[in-house]
Amino acid sequence: KAGVTQTPRYLIKTRGQQVTLSCSPISGHRSVSWYQQTPGQGLQFLFEYFSETQRNKGNFPGRFSGRQFSNSRSEMNVSTLELGDSALYLCASSLPGGLNEQFFGPGTRLTVL
Amino acid sequence: QQQVKQSPQSLIVQKGGISIINCAYENTAFDYFPWYQQFPGKGPALLIAIRPDVSEKKEGRFTISFNKSAKQFSLHIMDSQPGDSATYFCAAPYDMRFGAGTRLTVKP
Secondary structure, eight states, X not given: OOOOEEEOSEEEEOTXXXXXXXXXXXXXXXXXXXXEEETTTEEEEEEEEEXXXXXXXXXXXXXXXXXEOTTSOEEEEEOSOOGGGOEEEEEEEESSSTTSOOEEOOOEEEEEO | OOSEEEEOSEEEEETXXXXXXXXXXXXXTOOOEEEEEEOTTSOOEEEEEEOTTSSEEEETTEEEEEETTTTEEEEXXXXXXXXXXXXXXXXXXXXXXXXXXEEEEEEO
Protein backbone atom coordinates (compact mmCIF):
# COMPACT_ATOMS: atom_id res chain seq x y z
CA LYS A 1 0.00 0.00 0.00
CA ALA A 2 1.34 3.41 -0.89
CA GLY A 3 1.88 5.76 2.01
CA VAL A 4 0.67 9.28 2.51
CA THR A 5 2.05 11.60 -0.14
CA GLN A 6 2.45 15.33 0.12
CA THR A 7 3.26 17.83 -2.57
CA PRO A 8 5.28 19.87 -2.96
CA ARG A 9 8.04 18.75 -0.61
CA TYR A 10 9.67 22.16 -0.45
CA LEU A 11 8.29 25.62 -1.05
CA ILE A 12 9.68 29.12 -0.76
CA LYS A 13 7.29 32.06 -0.66
CA THR A 14 7.44 35.70 0.31
CA ARG A 15 5.38 37.52 2.90
CA GLY A 16 1.88 38.35 1.79
CA GLN A 17 1.63 35.55 -0.74
CA GLN A 18 -0.64 32.58 -0.41
CA VAL A 19 0.17 28.89 -0.68
CA THR A 20 -1.68 25.64 -1.27
CA LEU A 21 -0.37 22.31 -0.05
CA SER A 22 -1.69 18.94 -1.14
CA CYS A 23 -2.06 15.61 0.61
CA SER A 24 -3.09 12.22 -0.75
CA PRO A 25 -4.04 9.79 2.03
CA ILE A 26 -3.53 6.07 2.12
CA SER A 27 -6.12 4.29 0.03
CA GLY A 28 -9.19 3.59 2.14
CA HIS A 29 -8.39 6.22 4.74
CA ARG A 30 -11.10 8.83 4.93
CA SER A 31 -9.78 10.98 7.76
CA VAL A 32 -7.07 13.50 7.00
CA SER A 33 -5.43 15.76 9.57
CA TRP A 34 -2.96 18.60 9.16
CA TYR A 35 -0.24 19.64 11.57
CA GLN A 36 2.28 22.44 11.71
CA GLN A 37 5.67 21.50 13.10
CA THR A 38 8.18 24.09 14.26
CA PRO A 39 11.23 23.69 16.50
CA GLY A 40 9.76 25.92 19.16
CA GLN A 41 6.14 24.77 19.17
CA GLY A 42 6.36 21.10 18.30
CA LEU A 43 3.43 19.50 16.49
CA GLN A 44 0.42 21.79 16.43
CA PHE A 45 -2.92 20.48 15.21
CA LEU A 46 -4.48 22.55 12.42
CA PHE A 47 -7.62 20.69 11.38
CA GLU A 48 -9.11 17.33 10.57
CA TYR A 49 -11.35 16.41 7.68
CA PHE A 50 -13.59 13.43 7.28
CA SER A 51 -15.91 12.81 4.35
CA GLU A 52 -15.28 16.30 2.99
CA THR A 53 -16.31 17.92 6.29
CA GLN A 54 -14.09 19.65 8.80
CA ARG A 55 -14.58 17.63 11.95
CA ASN A 56 -12.06 19.24 14.27
CA LYS A 57 -10.08 22.45 14.32
CA GLY A 58 -7.05 23.71 16.22
CA ASN A 59 -6.25 27.22 17.38
CA PHE A 60 -4.98 28.80 14.20
CA PRO A 61 -6.11 32.05 12.57
CA GLY A 62 -8.56 32.06 9.68
CA ARG A 63 -5.68 32.51 7.23
CA PHE A 64 -5.28 28.76 7.52
CA SER A 65 -7.97 26.82 5.74
CA GLY A 66 -8.43 23.43 4.23
CA ARG A 67 -10.73 21.21 2.28
CA GLN A 68 -11.18 17.60 1.41
CA PHE A 69 -12.35 16.16 -1.86
CA SER A 70 -14.62 13.20 -2.52
CA ASN A 71 -11.59 10.96 -3.12
CA SER A 72 -10.32 11.91 0.39
CA ARG A 73 -7.44 13.96 -0.98
CA SER A 74 -6.98 17.14 0.97
CA GLU A 75 -5.53 20.58 0.48
CA MET A 76 -4.62 23.26 2.94
CA ASN A 77 -4.26 26.90 2.09
CA VAL A 78 -2.46 29.66 3.91
CA SER A 79 -3.22 33.19 2.81
CA THR A 80 -1.27 36.38 3.50
CA LEU A 81 1.82 34.50 4.54
CA GLU A 82 3.82 35.70 7.52
CA LEU A 83 7.42 34.93 8.44
CA GLY A 84 6.16 32.86 11.37
CA ASP A 85 4.37 30.51 9.02
CA SER A 86 7.70 28.98 8.06
CA ALA A 87 7.39 25.39 9.21
CA LEU A 88 7.06 21.78 8.24
CA TYR A 89 3.44 21.02 7.40
CA LEU A 90 2.50 17.42 7.98
CA CYS A 91 -0.52 15.58 6.77
CA ALA A 92 -1.73 12.39 8.41
CA SER A 93 -4.42 9.96 7.39
CA SER A 94 -6.26 7.40 9.44
CA LEU A 95 -9.26 5.18 9.44
CA PRO A 96 -12.36 6.87 10.89
CA GLY A 97 -12.20 7.50 14.61
CA GLY A 98 -9.76 9.50 16.69
CA LEU A 99 -8.40 6.39 18.37
CA ASN A 100 -6.81 4.98 15.29
CA GLU A 101 -3.18 5.16 14.32
CA GLN A 102 -2.26 8.17 12.22
CA PHE A 103 -0.01 7.64 9.22
CA PHE A 104 2.05 10.70 8.43
CA GLY A 105 3.40 11.91 5.15
CA PRO A 106 6.94 13.31 4.81
CA GLY A 107 5.70 16.86 5.06
CA THR A 108 6.02 20.05 3.06
CA ARG A 109 8.79 22.38 4.18
CA LEU A 110 7.51 25.95 3.75
CA THR A 111 9.91 28.85 4.00
CA VAL A 112 8.52 32.37 4.04
CA LEU A 113 11.00 35.13 3.21
CA GLN B 1 -4.37 24.22 25.45
CA GLN B 2 -1.79 21.57 26.22
CA GLN B 3 -3.53 18.26 26.90
CA VAL B 4 -0.35 16.25 27.23
CA LYS B 5 2.84 17.35 28.98
CA GLN B 6 5.95 15.53 27.90
CA SER B 7 9.35 15.42 29.58
CA PRO B 8 12.24 15.71 29.26
CA GLN B 9 12.67 18.01 26.29
CA SER B 10 15.97 16.37 25.38
CA LEU B 11 17.80 13.29 26.55
CA ILE B 12 21.33 12.03 26.01
CA VAL B 13 22.01 8.38 26.77
CA GLN B 14 25.01 6.16 26.30
CA LYS B 15 24.70 3.15 24.02
CA GLY B 16 23.28 0.26 26.01
CA GLY B 17 21.61 2.51 28.54
CA ILE B 18 17.92 2.96 29.32
CA SER B 19 16.01 5.92 27.91
CA ILE B 20 12.89 7.02 29.77
CA ILE B 21 10.40 9.56 28.47
CA ASN B 22 7.31 10.58 30.38
CA CYS B 23 3.95 11.96 29.42
CA ALA B 24 1.26 13.37 31.72
CA TYR B 25 -2.28 13.86 30.53
CA GLU B 26 -5.26 15.75 31.87
CA ASN B 27 -8.31 14.42 30.09
CA THR B 28 -9.52 11.22 31.72
CA ALA B 29 -11.50 10.42 28.58
CA PHE B 30 -8.31 9.28 26.90
CA ASP B 31 -8.31 5.57 26.30
CA TYR B 32 -5.48 5.10 23.86
CA PHE B 33 -1.92 6.17 24.55
CA PRO B 34 0.52 6.11 21.63
CA TRP B 35 4.14 7.05 21.21
CA TYR B 36 5.41 8.26 17.86
CA GLN B 37 9.00 8.28 16.62
CA GLN B 38 10.30 10.83 14.13
CA PHE B 39 13.61 10.76 12.31
CA PRO B 40 15.00 13.90 10.64
CA GLY B 41 13.37 14.55 7.30
CA LYS B 42 10.55 12.13 7.96
CA GLY B 43 7.05 12.35 9.35
CA PRO B 44 6.29 10.79 12.74
CA ALA B 45 5.47 7.07 12.79
CA LEU B 46 3.66 5.06 15.42
CA LEU B 47 6.15 3.24 17.63
CA ILE B 48 4.02 1.62 20.30
CA ALA B 49 0.64 2.21 21.92
CA ILE B 50 -1.28 1.01 24.94
CA ARG B 51 -4.86 0.93 26.09
CA PRO B 52 -5.55 1.60 29.79
CA ASP B 53 -6.88 -1.87 30.51
CA VAL B 54 -3.23 -3.01 30.74
CA SER B 55 -0.45 -1.38 32.75
CA GLU B 56 2.44 -2.33 30.50
CA LYS B 57 3.15 -3.37 26.94
CA LYS B 58 6.47 -4.51 25.57
CA GLU B 59 7.59 -4.70 21.97
CA GLY B 60 11.21 -5.68 21.63
CA ARG B 61 13.36 -3.10 23.40
CA PHE B 62 10.46 -0.68 23.72
CA THR B 63 8.11 -0.74 26.70
CA ILE B 64 5.18 1.52 27.38
CA SER B 65 3.88 1.69 30.93
CA PHE B 66 0.70 3.29 32.12
CA ASN B 67 -0.20 4.69 35.54
CA LYS B 68 -3.86 5.58 35.54
CA SER B 69 -3.96 7.03 39.05
CA ALA B 70 -1.08 9.39 38.27
CA LYS B 71 -2.41 10.10 34.78
CA GLN B 72 0.95 9.31 33.28
CA PHE B 73 2.38 7.00 30.67
CA SER B 74 6.01 6.40 29.90
CA LEU B 75 8.22 5.05 27.17
CA HIS B 76 11.24 2.98 28.15
CA ILE B 77 13.89 2.09 25.59
CA MET B 78 16.11 -0.67 26.87
CA ASP B 79 19.63 -1.22 25.52
CA SER B 80 19.41 2.10 23.66
CA GLN B 81 21.19 2.18 20.31
CA PRO B 82 22.50 5.07 18.19
CA GLY B 83 19.80 4.18 15.65
CA ASP B 84 17.19 5.10 18.28
CA SER B 85 18.32 8.71 18.08
CA ALA B 86 15.16 10.52 17.05
CA THR B 87 12.41 12.72 18.41
CA TYR B 88 9.68 10.97 20.34
CA PHE B 89 6.15 12.26 20.81
CA CYS B 90 3.35 11.10 23.04
CA ALA B 91 -0.12 11.84 21.78
CA ALA B 92 -3.65 12.37 22.91
CA PRO B 93 -5.51 11.14 19.85
CA TYR B 94 -8.87 11.98 21.30
CA ASP B 95 -7.99 15.68 21.16
CA MET B 96 -5.62 15.48 18.18
CA ARG B 97 -2.85 16.81 20.42
CA PHE B 98 0.80 15.81 20.67
CA GLY B 99 3.32 16.33 23.41
CA ALA B 100 6.11 18.82 22.79
CA GLY B 101 8.55 16.06 21.86
CA THR B 102 11.74 14.62 23.32
CA ARG B 103 14.91 14.67 21.29
CA LEU B 104 16.82 11.52 22.15
CA THR B 105 20.51 11.21 21.36
CA VAL B 106 22.20 7.89 21.96
CA LYS B 107 25.98 8.21 22.06
CA PRO B 108 28.07 5.29 20.78
